[in-house]
Amino acid sequence: MNENRPIGVFDSGVGGLTVAKEIKRLLPNESIIYFGDTEHLPYGDKSKETITRYSVKITKFLVKSKCKAIVVACNTATSNSIEEIRKAAGKVPVIDVISPVAKKVAFELHQKIGLIATKATVNSHAYKKSIKKLNKHLKVVELATPLLVPIIEEGFRNTAVSKNAIETYLSYKKFEDIETIILGCTHYPLIEKEIDAVFKGRVKVVNSPLIVVNELIHRLEKDNLLSKAEKPVYQFYLSDYTDNFITLAKSFFGKSIQLEQKQL
């Protein structure tokens, strides 16, 4: 096996960059192929069939690009289409963003966990099911927060707009007595501090990039797939060019990234 093959990462847009950035930080020898399906963004409001169709196409593209592992850096795709994605990936290992987080929180000390995510993720109840399968005594309260992705995509982080939207969502009655909140969307780490501020430290905020990348490391070690390349390559494919993606990708990966448009 050629251990220098890249790791494939995909999302509907910029959210997955929070995971890709963590891969770069913790696995500095690994090359990455990132696919951002910006033409079809956001996934969170779409139907299961549509999300699956796009996710499977991207997975096949990453397999064809000889990725040694695929990280589904999108909660909506994970929650709606993970079985179809694994099938399309064949023998290539697939790391999703939900099961490592479920494993992480299921056995810590808490009775009631909150979850914020897109509509499609919440409607799938993927987190609730994964957590309760591991520990049926926990209570999981889910809330769809669909305006947060556009707020992040449009540069309204750290403004009265984000503050009010976050406060409105988090004042959800059933969140009153939660001990932990899961950020169930790869965009949300970008507003983690604002979420933390609302809870004033009372609630533990769990965000997935670090947990997911630890799972990836574990899997690559197990399969003897870690790279020793000194000059990893970062390639970005976008189904549609968007300024926001290019700006954020460059701020995370430097100005000399390889960027290409590719229709799904």
Add this chain to the structure above:
Amino acid sequence: MNENRPIGVFDSGVGGLTVAKEIKRLLPNESIIYFGDTEHLPYGDKSKETITRYSVKITKFLVKSKCKAIVVACNTATSNSIEEIRKAAGKVPVIDVISPVAKKVAFELHQKIGLIATKATVNSHAYKKSIKKLNKHLKVVELATPLLVPIIEEGFRNTAVSKNAIETYLSYKKFEDIETIILGCTHYPLIEKEIDAVFKGRVKVVNSPLIVVNELIHRLEKDNLLSKAEKPVYQFYLSDYTDNFITLAKSFFGKSIQLEQKQL
């Protein structure tokens, strides 16, 4: 000619419903086929090529559905793809949302006009070009306001979130001395009162549905295409089901509307 044929109307999502509603009000004998491309919503952040590809497909579908006229109830599609849409429509008359508004404002008493719209509409400069072609002495200042569509789609009208986002956008320095503002997106009439409140009556707010439907009436009269049907039919095709669309369509057209999913 069969004058009872339907009028075709399309948009990326719910925005065009503000135009369809006005057709229903002013032309109560006309049947409507509405296509909402909710699978690919929002159009405002996409590239010209992508917007054109979707718009042409929808136009061909409406022509095949025997529409007697087509209303492009989307500023982004009008500003980026109107020539290709007219070509795809062949002999079927096409009414767009920009040129009637440009005609309306170009000769009224004002020196400086503001425009708010999606990124794709602003980048096309379609309003500016149309208005200045008619009256080169007018000054047109354009501003992209991309968060407003998601705010409307996610039910944050009349909240602190919409108030702050609208105030942030409208405090744009170059808007200080405008006399008129054009709502260059068919979603924005849904927040017209909130926009009006920021300007405190100082600025005239122009929204297009009424102007566009007047143009449609004029064209149907001229071509002798007005319907006398007593029971018009309202058909809605969605490329992806979304709760928000169904709720708003029913609130405008009643609960017994015909709704069908149709992949583009």
